[in-house]
Amino acid sequence: MKGLLTEIRNCTVCKPFLPLGANPIISASPKSKIILASQAPGRIAHEKSIAWDDPSGRRLREWLDVDEELFYNADNFAILPLGFCFPGKSKTGDLPPRPECAPLWHQQVVEKFDENPLYILIGNHAQSYYLQDKLTLTKRIQNFESYLPNYFVLPHPSPVNHFWINKNKWFLTDVIPHLQLEIKRRLQL
Template sequence: MKDLLCEIRDCKVCADHLPLGARPIIEANVNSKIVLISQAPGRVVHESGIAWNDQSGKKLREWLGVDDSTFYNEDNFAILPMGFCYPGKAKTGDLPPRKECAPLWHDKVWEEMGSVKLKIIIGSYAANYYLGKQTNLTEKVHNYSEYLPEFWPIPHPSPVNRFWRMKNPWFEEKTVPKLQDKIAEILS
């Protein structure tokens, strides 16, 4: 696993298409219990080199019911984005993750991981890749139990998604407490 992570962190496959250059962000080890499959690092994360070290990460840790030390313990959480590098800015939010990363690296990462109890699918890019495009993200999140025990889809915790959360208060009122219970059960 260590060799694979070094290889991924040295990847330059799409460097010419990235506004800030390549800086692949991934965190994992063979003992990781929960894998967070998300879209791609934002600019702040790119600059710091620390996954989820931004407002989205703060909200995600709140939803998961964990503190920073629990979150950044790789025995607890692996971080496997769809795109490992910051893709650039769009009109609202960031550009979609680069399409090269997941097909190139995800299967290799899964081959190294033997202790995974849950894969949390964060946002539509990861949901479409892992759960298919038959339904939209809101339906996937609302019907999360259909994907258990392997997957648990959630929306992206970005501040840009605050309108989605306002339109769908059931997520934070009813689903998040169940997710927190599941996380606590796995990590206990």
Template sequence: MQQLLKEARNCKFCEKHLPLGAKPIVNATKNSKIVLISQAPGRIVHQTGVAWNDQSGKKLREWLGVNENTFYQPNNFAILPMGFCYPGKAKTGDAPPRKECAPMWHNTILSELKNIELTILIGAYATNYYLPDDLNLTQKVKAYRDFLPNYWCLPHPSPVNRFWRTKNPWFEEEVVPKLQNRIRDIIA
């Protein structure tokens, strides 16, 4: 597993398309219990090299009900974005993750994770890749029970999504407490 992660972290396949160059952010152990599949690292994460080391990560940890020590313990959480590198800026937020990354790396890495109890799909890119796309993200988040026990869908915790959270108060009122209970059961 460590050799595989080393290869992934040294990947330069799409470097010429990345504004800040390749700096893959991925983390796991064979004993990881929960996989976090999200969009791609942001600029701050690219600079620090620490996944979810930004405001989105702060909100995600709040939703999961875990502190930083628990979150950054790879036996608890594997971090496997759709794109391992920062893709650059778009008009609103970051650009989409590079399309090459997930097909190139996900199946190989996921096949090495033997103790996964839950895969959390964060945002539209992850949910559309792993689940049928006949539902939009809001519908998938609302229907989270339909994807259990394997998957749990979340909106992206970015501050840019604050309007989505305002329009959908049921998410933090009803879904987040159930997610926190599930996380607590898994990592207890």
């Protein structure tokens, strides 16, 4: 795994398309028990070279019911976005992850995990890539139990998704308790 992570961190395959240059953000260990597959680092993550150290990350840790120490231990959580570099912004938000990234790297990383980890698929990009279905994000999350034990589907915890979370109140009352139980089981807490 170590050699592969070094190779990824030196990757510049789509540098011409990255407005702030390549800065691949990934964290993983052969012992990772839970894989956080999301879209791509935002600008703050790019600048700090740390994923999820922002309001989205704080909310994600609340949902998972873990502290930073547990969260940033790669033996617990691998951070494996669909694109490892900040892709830039459009008028409506961050651009989608670079399409070169996941097909090039994900399978190579996945093959290094010792056990079958739980994949937490955060947001539509990660869900469409891994599940290969045409369902809406809301439908998938309503049917979250059908993806277990391999996948747990979540909306992106970004503050811009407040509207979705307020509209779908069942998510916090019915889905998050299952998520927290699954995390405790996987991490043996």
